Amino acid sequence: MCGIVGLLLKKPELYDRLGEFMVPMLVGMTERGPDSAGLAVFSSSVGNFDKKISLYSGLTSEGASFNWQGLEGAINQHLGIPAKVHAVNNHAILYISGNPEPVKHWIAENYPKLYVLSTGEKIDLYKDIGLPASIADRYDFKNIKGSHLVGHTRMATESAVTPERAHPFTAGEDFCLVHNGSLSNPNYIRRMLEPRGIKFETDNDTEAACRFIEWRLSEGDDLKQALQACFDELDGFYTFLMGTADSLALVRDPFACKPAMVAETDDYVAIASEFRSLAHLPDIKNANVFEPAPEEMYVWAA
Amino acid sequence: MGSVTFDLEQTPVREINHFIHKDADIGDKIAITNAGGAHSIACGCDKELEIIIDGHAGYYAGGMNKDAEITISGSAGTGVGENMMSGKIHVKGFASNGAGASAHGGLLVINGDAGLRCGISLKGGDIVVGGSVGSFSGFMAQAGRMVICGNAADALGDSLYEAIIYLRGEVKSLGADAQFEPMTDDDYAVVAELLSQAGEDFKKFDPKEFKRIASSKSLYHWNSDANQEY
Numbered sequence: 001m002c003g004i005v006g007l008l009l010k011k012p013e014l015y016d017r018l019g020e021f022m023v024p025m026l027v028g029m030t031e032r033g034p035d036s037a038g039l040a041v042f043s044s045s046v047g048n049f050d051k052k053i054s055l056y057s058g059l060t061s062e063g064a065s066f067n068w069q070g071l072e073g074a075i076n077q078h079l080g081i082p083a084k085v086h087a088v089n090n091h092a093i094l095y096i097s098g099n100p101e102p103v104k105h106w107i108a109e110n111y112p113k114l115y116v117l118s119t120g121e122k123i124d125l126y127k128d129i130g131l132p133a134s135i136a137d138r139y140d141f142k143n144i145k146g147s148h149l150v151g152h153t154r155m156a157t158e159s160a161v162t163p164e165r166a167h168p169f170t171a172g173e174d175f176c177l178v179h180n181g182s183l184s185n186p187n188y189i190r191r192m193l194e195p196r197g198i199k200f201e202t203d204n205d206t207e208a209a210c211r212f213i214e215w216r217l218s219e220g221d222d223l224k225q226a227l228q229a230c231f232d233e234l235d236g237f238y239t240f241l242m243g244t245a246d247s248l249a250l251v252r253d254p255f256a257c258k259p260a261m262v263a264e265t266d267d268y269v270a271i272a273s274e275f276r277s278l279a280h281l282p283d284i285k286n287a288n289v290f291e292p293a294p295e296e297m298y299v300w301a302a
Numbered sequence: 303m304g305s306v307t308f309d310l311e312q313t314p315v316r317e318i319n320h321f322i323h324k325d326a327d328i329g330d331k332i333a334i335t336n337a338g339g340a341h342s343i344a345c346g347c348d349k350e351l352e353i354i355i356d357g358h359a360g361y362y363a364g365g366m367n368k369d370a371e372i373t374i375s376g377s378a379g380t381g382v383g384e385n386m387m388s389g390k391i392h393v394k395g396f397a398s399n400g401a402g403a404s405a406h407g408g409l410l411v412i413n414g415d416a417g418l419r420c421g422i423s424l425k426g427g428d429i430v431v432g433g434s435v436g437s438f439s440g441f442m443a444q445a446g447r448m449v450i451c452g453n454a455a456d457a458l459g460d461s462l463y464e465a466i467i468y469l470r471g472e473v474k475s476l477g478a479d480a481q482f483e484p485m486t487d488d489d490y491a492v493v494a495e496l497l498s499q500a501g502e503d504f505k506k507f508d509p510k511e512f513k514r515i516a517s518s519k520s521l522y523h524w525n526s527d528a529n530q531e532y
Contacts, residue, residue, distance in 0.1 A: 254437070255418065255437075255438075256399060256418050256436065256437075259379075259380065259399075261339075274339055274360060274361075274379065275338070275360065275377070276338055276339030276340060278339070279338035279339050279357075289358060289377060289395075291377075291396065291398055293436075294418065294436070
């Protein structure tokens, strides 16, 4: 199964309420995905820094008591760049100045168990195993602010239940993808991408789709061209919901085996696998509710 | 003949369905408010009841319906009226995939569009769709009638048996073994009757605008001369 949710707020005065609107959406999809959950939030919060990196310490021996302040100090000292860590539980957002790649390389060498969740100017990413409601509490999702988000509740079918294999998946910067379905040719995608130097972190089928789309984008495709390439190359069942710095995008495979519903008002565009995750939203009775068609591309600008 | 209202924000589906199955009397009128996309609303009705569902219904609304007349004011999720035996289900909004799948009898009316696989394996029920239907609609439909007032996507009526499809708009592609056939006077009468049963919203459609799609029956018998290479 798996559940997907997406929310894009059209009015900046609502950005502070993003988490409040979203938590019931995510929790509403618990039956579809009780083993893991994740969330990618897009907000302009780098301030005086250039980039932010979401980090997960759940795989380290320290877990939630990971010494985040020590990490901040070590980056300042060894890399000589301004850095700031904002940590909640086993998750932290690391703000840095300059190119994030040397920083991630340094983290991989010095903190090999520290997991990089995402990189970008706008994206913060959270994912972990457990019930969606407990994950929402763990990371205080209800107080999350931003313009748009992509969320997922997972019922694993194609790979093990671990934090790395939870969704959203990311590739490159400010791009993420969640998936309801299963791909039948992820290894073909891997064999196509790995010789081009694209590295995979898990054996998960969704990661293949995520890296494929990001590769098309990095090759110069716009989002619609990249999604058309998905229809041409990916085989299997999928409803994909993607987030970029300034948009949400949705596609369903030609057989539309996996569900999706959209509700749109003057205030928001909300997407979920099922209407029951949209039913609580403000003014839902007057929303334009529709089911996205198979093999169509839906892109909403933030 | 009583009248009772349930609010799905207060009462779980299981309790409402229990009432329908055990406590409701023939002729009762049951209103269900705040549907909120809940699954299995009014599944397994087995007597003449009038049920009005306010809001968007989740999966399998009115599934296995026998004798009840069910109205859904909003949309319906996957499998509305699945395996209906008799009675009527009227969806005022749109319906998702598999609407009326394997319905043995009764009438399913959808004012808006229906998703993919509408009327798949239809076994004698009737379906009237005010809008368009998705791909693979009427797949392997064995008996019953489908009236589609809009268009149809790919593979309409693939591997049809004896069910008949009446289409007003355009079809993107017919499925294997499905073919257009001339409309007879009986066909026009059937379409007129089903449109009339579907209600006020369907009065605007003229039976003369519909085309008949049925099985060419070329798959009914094994053809040992056919190319068997797959």
